[in-house]
Amino acid sequence: MTPDLMEEGARRYAVREAAPVGRTESGGRAAGFSRPMVPGEVDTTHGRILYTEDVSVSFDGFRAINKLSLDIAPGELRCIIGPNGAGKTTMMDIITGKTKPDAGTVFFGSTIDLLRYKEPQIAQLGIGRKFQKPTVFEQLTVYVNLELALKTDKGVKASMFFRPDSEQSDRLAEVLRTIQLADSVDRLAGNLSHGQKQWLEIGMLLMQDPKLLLLDEPVAGMTDEETARTAELFLTLKGQHSLLVVEHDMSFIKTISEKVTVLHEGSVLAEGTLEQVQNDERVIEVYLGR
Numbered sequence: 597m598t599p600d601l602m603e604e605g606a607r608r609y610a611v612r613e614a615a616p617v618g619r620t621e622s623g624g625r626a627a628g629f630s631r632p633m634v635p636g637e638v639d640t641t642h643g644r645i646l647y648t649e650d651v652s653v654s655f656d657g658f659r660a661i662n663k664l665s666l667d668i669a670p671g672e673l674r675c676i677i678g679p680n681g682a683g684k685t686t687m688m689d690i691i692t693g694k695t696k697p698d699a700g701t702v703f704f705g706s707t708i709d710l711l712r713y714k715e716p717q718i719a720q721l722g723i724g725r726k727f728q729k730p731t732v733f734e735q736l737t738v739y740v741n742l743e744l745a746l747k748t749d750k751g752v753k754a755s756m757f758f759r760p761d762s763e764q765s766d767r768l769a770e771v772l773r774t775i776q777l778a779d780s781v782d783r784l785a786g787n788l789s790h791g792q793k794q795w796l797e798i799g800m801l802l803m804q805d806p807k808l809l810l811l812d813e814p815v816a817g818m819t820d821e822e823t824a825r826t827a828e829l830f831l832t833l834k835g836q837h838s839l840l841v842v843e844h845d846m847s848f849i850k851t852i853s854e855k856v857t858v859l860h861e862g863s864v865l866a867e868g869t870l871e872q873v874q875n876d877e878r879v880i881e882v883y884l885g886r
């Protein structure tokens with residue numbers, strides 16, 4: 597097979613595996629697949645896991661996101677802060693395909709144009725999202741919750757007779773250790789503390805081995821001790837996964853963050869260390885309304 601044919605074959609395989617839908621009429625977007633990629637792999641050779649440029653979206657004439665540009669490196673733990681209504685949730689909705697922007701570019705790695713995909717497909721590509729409230733199966737044990745999160749056939753029959761293979765069992769054990777619930781495998785999820793439920797849900801996302809995790813106010817409602825353990829967890833995850841954390845708790849952000857992005861009126865107002873952005877006059881003005 598000539599290199600050209602191999603490249604074309606790899607390209608077709610990548611496209612078929614990922615089964616993109618919608619908005620294929622755009623030449624620019626289709627051109628996102630100009631490089632071959634191994635199915636299931638995100639091309640981070642350009643040093644970015646997520647890239648958005650000039651993204652805008654309006655709701656009934658109100659511009660919630662306004663030319664938003666972000667650049668997240670592989671393995672980075674980025675905190676996003678901003679006052680109420682700054683556009684943090686809408687930004688996550690756009691990345692995960694819940695909301696389609698009116699304009700702009702959103703790339704996962706350097707080859708996957710996320711605007712061509714629907715929400716479930718984006719999850720399959722390796723972007724996991726954790727909403728603020730924990731959503732676990734309360735009547736099931738910690739173990740079964742994690743088992744259900746494995747990438748397997750979710751049909752009723754398949755679920756009833758499902759037994760994880762040794763690789764999956766190893767992964768389950770590793771995730772249980774990571775989320776510090778190894779001693780609670782047989783407990784019902786409904787009997788866990790609020791913090792433990794949040795960790796369990798993060799564990800369920802980890803079972804899917806996401807490249808990028810979006811976490812919305814993960815420590816809201818947690819005790820100080822749970823917050824400290826969550827910080828430890830995130831520091832363990834960073835490097836292996838990229839994390840985008842929306843939070844209001846500044847002391848938590850101080851513990852985990854290297855770089856902080858401040859959103860205001862749908863755009864990036866400031867970026868830097870927490871200390872840098874906290875001393876930025878524009879940020880002070882927005883937060884204190886001076």
Ligand SMILES: Nc1ncnc2c1ncn2[C@@H]1O[C@H](COP(=O)(O)OP(=O)(O)OP(=O)(O)O)[C@@H](O)[C@H]1O
Pocket residue numbers: 655656658660678679680681682683684685686687
């Ligand atoms: N579906 C929608 N329809 C109309 N307006 C919307 C919609 N979604 C968001 N908005 C508006 O867009 C703006 C940004 O909202 P968003 O929820 O993204 O902000 P946020 O930074 O997450 O705020 P918070 O910290 O309060 O959660 C707000 O003014 C909100 O009212």
